[in-house]
Amino acid sequence: MPRANQALDPDNDSEALAELARRLRLTVTPEDLTALAQQLQVIDELEEKALQDTAPILRMDADWHD
Amino acid sequence: MTDSGALIDLSISEAAAALRRGATTSVALTQATLARIKETEPTLQAYATVPAELALAAAERADRELAAGQDRGPLQGIPIAVKDNCYSKDIRTEVGSKVYAGFLPDYDATVVAKLHAAGAVLIGKTVCHEFSCGGSDPPTRSPWDLSRFPGGSSIGSGVALAARSAFGAIGTDTGGSVRIPASINNLVGMKATYGRVSAYGVVPLAWSLDHVGPMTRTVLDNALMLRAIAGQDPQDVNSARVAVPDFAAGIDGGTAGARIGIDRGYFLYPGVVDSVRAATDGVIETLAALGADIVEVNLPELALTRETLSTIRMVESASYHRRQIQEQGHLYSPGTRATLEIGQVIPATAYVAALRARERFRTAMKALFKRETLDALITPTIPVLAPLRADVWQPRADMENGETPTDGFVHHVYPANLSGQPAISAPAGFSPDGLPIGYSLIGRPFDEATLYRIAYAYEKSQNWNERQPPQAYPTG
DSSP: OOOSSOOOOHHHHHHHHHHHHHHTTOOOOHHHHHHHHHHHHHHHHHHHHHOTTOOOOOOOOSOTTO | OOOHHHHHTOOHHHHHHHHHTTSOOHHHHHHHHHHHHHHHHHHHOOEEEOOHHHHHHHHHHHHHHHHTTOOOOTTTTOEEEEETTBOBTTBOOOTTOGGGTTOOOSSOOHHHHHHHHTTOEEEEEEOOSGGGSTTSOOSOOOSSOTTBOOOSSSHHHHHHHHTTSOSEEEEEOSSSTTHHHHHHTTOEEEEOOTTSBOOTTBOOSOTTTOOEEEEESSHHHHHHHHHHHBSOOTTOTTOOOOOOOOTTTTTTSOOTTOEEEEOHHHHTOTTSOHHHHHHHHHHHHHHHHTTOEEEEOOOGGGGGHHHHHHHHHHHHHHHHHHHHHHHHGGGSOHHHHHHHHGGGGSOHHHHHHHHHHHHHHHHHHHHHHHHTTOSEEEEESSSSOOOBGGGTTSOOTTOTTOOOHHHHHHHHHHHHHHHOOOEEEEEEEEOTTSOEEEEEEEEOTTOHHHHHHHHHHHHHHHOGGGOOOOSOOOOO
16 A cells, blocks of 8 residues: 655654744744654554554444444 | 531532432532632632632522422532533633633533533532643642642642532543542542543543543542433534433442453553552452452553554644634743644644554454453553652653653553543552552443442442541641
8 A cells, every 4th residue: 555654754854843843933842843753753653564454533332242 | 417527528429318308408518618618729729710609509599499399310409610621601711721811601511511400519610731731830739748749631620529629520531631630639530431421612622532521539429420411412523422321320230240451561561650559459459359350461552552642632732722822822831832732743644644543543452352351451540649740740760761750641541532432540549658549440432330330349348539638738
């Protein structure tokens, strides 16, 4: 299945996130953005390894034992 | 029964019974609660607003109705506090924010409307962290130890209940904000199934993670409150079209045959301090002795709940606050503003990936419950005792990986927000120096009744909930 994202590099992406944050005039700190880049790296790796057939649907049901 | 000290110590179910046998009145309960608020607020600062005249008027109405035989159920005439992120018509609702300073909603949140319909007395609006996120430092103090973190973001609801300045309270829980203050304040807190309680009229933190829930001093009280506030609401698109049972019926059915899973690798990880580990083991041993089957389980997908939930929370919070920050950003405290706007830089593809990861997690959790025919998972509610207020965001001295107490909080509470499953926190004991410890049960969707039944059996075997915080607050 084609990838939705290019692979993320935490270092490069914290710089990219910082640039976007600066353009949007956000007040976030470099430390926040570094942590966010690492968080997004985890999500990206998970997407690559395990989410190919998973749709983003949250449906609650009461049949867990049926 | 006229002694106000005795009145404020009653549970909701005890007070409801006293009202119906004529041993007290709602006005007496309300006056005693207002007196307690006056006594404790200078120190504890649990309340943002106390509409005393409206509360007394509601109490008089409840007494008139009960005298006339109009019985609205167990909350009628009972003073209940509500977190200040829930709209309350013509009663100040400030969400801990200067943006909402002096705001008077022109309608009630559904949870408030349901409390009114049940005849409850809205005794006050309780302090919450600014916009229900952790970037601010409210003035509220813990009745257990003034130097300790009192919980959040339903901070005032937990403190008011522990201090006996309310009989029950409403909190909201996007990442543990009902269960964490419940645990820290020796209370029962229920985050019911996503959609069980309407969030209409509640200022959102993250729509797909937000839950409204009851906080009480006993399990039975919690079951009574949930029944009153639950139910499908056409004004909340995420509200579930599922019947609301009488959660108190069968609550004394015991735990025989209940299958309770424990993932020790995740929930008893090295960050769990000794006193919490011992208390959790004590709950497990007691439940086993009461007839429950304890099942060792392993759910690797738990490991990524933090990154997944955080990504969803950040984007949804940023979406809600973006325009408001553009127009009134100066009215946000710096920490809150940064927390609420960072999601603007998250790619849409990452948000969707996090939603997909949530579905994968929910599917794995469902498969585990089905495979092991589980009724619940058991966990410590949080891995640490209430930290000193100054240490909440600081790396723990006993952890080499830089983990803060807040990191530990989310480790245990995020999974149920992410999956939408019901989760209850209840008292599990005390540390040697008298700080409360809580445990949690995570259940099947819309099966809160089983969690109440298990928690009730444990509560009756130990009665930790009867211990009160120190009474001698410095006043003024």
